[in-house]
Amino acid sequence: MDRIAVIDYGSQYTLLLARRIREMGVFCTVASPEEFKVESEIKGVVLSGGPQSVYEEGALGFPKQLEGFPVPIMGICYGMHLLAKKLGGEVRSGALGEYGLTNVSMDNERFRDIPEEIVTWMSHGDEVTSLPAECKVIARSKNGITAGFSNGRDIAFQFHPEVNHTQFGTNLIEDFVFNVCNASRNWKLSAFAERKVEEIKRIVGSSKVVGGLSGGVDSTVAAVLTSKAVGDAFTGIFVNHGLMRKNEDIEVCEALRSLGIKLINVDASEEFFRELKGIDNPEEKRKIIGKTFIKVFEREANKLNASFLLQGTIYSDVIESGAASKNSAKIKSHHNVGGLPDKMNLKLLEPIRELFKDEVRNLGYSLGIEPSLLTRQPFPGPGLGVRIIGEVDSEKARILKEVDSIFMDVLRKSGESEKIWQSFAVLLPVFSVGVKGDKRSYGYVVALRAVNSSEGMTASWHELPHEILREASSRITSGVREVGRVVFDITDKPPATIEWE
Template identity: 80%
Template sequence: FTGIFVNHGLMRKNEEIEVPVALRKLGINVETVEASKEFFHELEGIVDPEEKRKVIGRTFIRVFEREASKLNARFLLQGTIYSDVIESGAASRSGEKIKSHHNVGGLPENMSLELLEPLRELFKDEVRNLGHSLGIDKFLISRQPFPGPGLGVRIIGEVTSEKAQILKEVDSIFMEVLRESGDLDKIWQSFAVLLPVSSVGVKGDKRSYGYVVALRAVNSSEGMTASWYELPHSVLRQASSRITSEVKEIGRVVFDITDKPPATIEWE
């Protein structure tokens, strides 16, 4: 078995290093493919979230098939879970599509690889229980959910390499603050969203005009419903202060207090 790790440039900070290392510790042979420039090129000018998901899905398969052909690979093994299927409207004929998931509605119909989805009928909590039963390391099992399109659906509007780097720094700071406060292990999912708006501010004695980021933290068990997590004001203050002082492109920080429903966990 050989895994192919495609770095699309939209992972969280340092994940393109951490993920292959973690998999190799499990004895899995992993080939890393650097394809971020290809993904950012394909995403130029695209702002519609459904189209972004499909472009990322198509580009991923193109890169994956190109590399898989060098290994004579026949299968694409995906971690699709049941909530992905439901939200993509594929669970039943009457299912309403909420948003396409890259691994359900975002893959091209004519791909040459045979698709394997062993977790397709399990919810996230059931997948974690299965992992515990199989003796998989808690570090991997307890990782927060992360969308296949990555930061591509956490950057509202057009996705660029510059915006991705900004969001990686913001997200990393937010996670560090939550880890230091002891809140991170109590939260199902937490992340930052880069908004397509800028805000006037003051840094030092000068006018600033920077991006707005939204912070989100929710609790759930299976991902179909979620409640926003009530972070202490002191933690929010620390996150906001660090983000605006350490990431010069950010001018304002807001906190999302919307449950699912009516919102989805991810913004796109």
């Protein structure tokens, strides 16, 4: 099977790049510079971006494994600088850094199906100041900086063609994969499932597995995949931490059992609230929730004599936790990645950590999971714990559940929920003066958020019609006496994250 290999230098977009290539029907793998191995099925190599500068002491270098390996190479951002340096060019700190959306002029002789000027996503402070011999500029930014070069076989871009912000980025990647590497479209997501089932069998052997199931798309798909691999050796554990949406503890368990999954329901809400008492730091909250999850899992696993803990970790979790690469920057911990304790009595099993959210859904369809379970909105592992800003307690959780339930009901009845990737409410540690029943009131402020995305790495706020916002605000302030004011979040990702914490 033809393959494109991505060598990861720590970019936040490395697995997004791999996913773009897989979407084209070409198998793509990711490895660090140290782990990369030359194999005959590799038709091309991509050097990813990264946070370092090639001229820094200790900077990661060009892979020695590629010496004499006659396949085309694409360099992106840091990868471009590596390729330029390897071919004899020069890279220096630029007088002008370029960040965010940047206009770039393209070589029409090289890219005939792409406009003369496109908008790209830049994130660099260094630049190629001297081209390698036999290379020509194929793209230049509005600031006159070399944004792309090629020697006919190898190609490099200063911008990130893999992100949605870059116009015609997919065309540029396709040009490399098919026109330069001559790779064949012979990979499907179903092949990933087959490979993972065999991998799980090999890893688990005769051991038992417990799975942390929340009813979300990720953990559900991971559970079905694992069930196919080990059968009755897998037991799902649903932990009610008191931070699910209203009535979800009941609905989720019914849905999971309908899949034929053996399930244990553990009500640990009092334990979670006790552990979170007095904690208002977002990172600390996430870590406490993660640690408490593991404590509960280990207690139940000991009863079952299990050796493995299944988690529905996906790659956007890994990226934001800085666990995608030892060279990646950390954005925030996720309870099932950065929030894990240093020592565990269970070995982790994370079969879908290479996939993004939309890929997980598609994998679920290929596994025969009911669409109603796969179209659920993303829900964070720490649940409402990261939607209650500041200290978390059972009363705040009750208030937010009511607010969230009303907001979701308004969106469902208006038909707007079908257009939204993720929507939720946030309880702020802010009180606002108001008037209720001709009397002065002093209630919580809640923020409503609705965003659209495909993989969770970037997102744009969803423009809800004013009449829907008005109805949601009216119903919330009327139906939840503790709330005195409702606001709507209109911030994209970036610069914000989707969740508030």
